[in-house]
Amino acid sequence: MDRRKFLGLGLAAVALVPASLSAVNFRKEKPDAWTAHNVDDAIKALYGDIKPTASDDVTVKAPKIASNGGAIPVTIKSSIDAKSVALFQDANPESAVAVFTIVEGSIIDFTTKIKMKASGSITVIVEGKDGKFYSANQKLEVALGGCEG
């Protein structure tokens, strides 16, 4: 087939795939963030060379001592007008845990349960609409490591 036409077809196909309305798939867009082995690298891969400022407007809550490392409840709250919120930890082989895209009308008050292999700290980065980044973190102890499935 004529190479140019083939490439043209490929491009057209990509253009036709609708981006699901404002849902951002960070796994597709920032693959390196998910394989980074430490929190700083993961943050850099996700947001670039940013300097987040610790902020009281971001809170991350998790039990100080988690009895089950396989199911640690983590709650993230913030009153900042944000574009995205990312959760990292430094106890597992890779550091990125999740990234929330903040949509219109969203209230930043998320809870989920995560796994941590060992005691460590969790870090939350909030990407503000003002272009700045804010962070919060919490150290926790894990009684029974949680990555064994």
Next chain:
Amino acid sequence: MGNMKIKAKVKGDILKAKVQATHIMLPYDAAKKKGVDANFITQVTGKIGDRVVFDMSTSQFLSKNPIFKFQIKADGIKKGDKLEMSWTDLSGKTVTESKKIKGLK
């Protein structure tokens, strides 16, 4: 019963949602030990009609049968509206389920 437990209720002007998905969430380490492929949810999306209300990219580090709780402002949500939750995992499987939102008059 479907794969997910979805609870969505409007209280005052806030919609509170709690979703639990059934998924093994097998991380790479554990999968290697078992000699199978890792598989875990990679993206979770919530929609009400056309409006995306929840969007999370996730990793192998969420717990098995992960839960997600989130809140959004309830303006524009009407009685009869459903919260439609979808998740996609590493193997490419997608599950979409919906539940009527409670608490609306």
